[in-house]
Amino acid sequence: MIQKFFDNIYKIELPIPFPMKTTNVFLIDERPRTLVDTGIKTDASFEELQKALEHLGFSISSIERILITHGHIDHYGQAQKISSLSGAPIYIHPKDYGKIRSIIHSFGSLKSILLRNGVPETLVNQAIRFIESAQKMADSLSEAFFLEDGDSIPFASMTWKTIHCPGHSSGLVCFHWPEGKTLFTGDHLLKDITPNPVLNIPDNPSPLRYPGLKEYLSSLQKVEGLEINLLLPGHGEEVHDPQGLIRKILTHHQERMNQVLSLLSPGEKTPYEIAMDLFPGVPPFEIFLGVSEAVGHLEILREAGRVRVKEKGTKDFYSLEG
């Protein structure tokens, strides 16, 4: 499906084999002709993109630049393939470029993080196998240009700005078109889903062991300060009330914070146990996301002096402070 915004922005929905069903990529028909995100690398996704571009009078080889919002397979998966076919340079934040390049080597540390957070070993192995096989739906990036916060992205008759919004992933960038009051958000803001700051192995020493959620909340404030009235997200429909959506997400996290506190009142728990209380009966891959959500809140509460963490054996247990 193709949807048009302004004179020259086309949203193209590409299929993904996950519950969200589709990823949005955007074609900007202005020189250099730019694709924002690329979708996952499957035959179905590639054919759908090809068909949509032809329908609009273009082709894969007419793409002149590829901007990547973040290093998740549903967003960068076929970037390398499109770049090889068209010669279009790829732009991405260095943190997610590094993550993509080292993903194969990071399964070991991901495994130990999940075990440490109390996830049973059989589930950890299932989750890792799922992520490993999903990784086949993406090509690693060979060469890329780096986008840092504040970097300009010039077009023939407009200039976008790069807004670094760590949280959902540590190298996520949004693209701001000030004259159009429009923001391309990747997975930082989605219409009907509260984006999950995925459990990241911290890139540098931080007071929080898992800073994802804290970073996510301050990235929300960063976007709150922009003059925007249209969000073009990486999944689902556009959003016409950015400030309302941000308020809704902030309220949701406040409620979740209170929920986590009350789940701890009977006594200490691992993040996995909290995740099971929050999301009973979730499939293995989503356990990983549930633990990310639990640990993000626990670490913010720990920093605020509301909970403490104790290492017992090889696992972390959180309990209410004092």
Ligand SMILES: [Zn+2]
């Ligand atoms: Zn993502």
Ligand SMILES: [Zn+2]
């Ligand atoms: Zn996504």
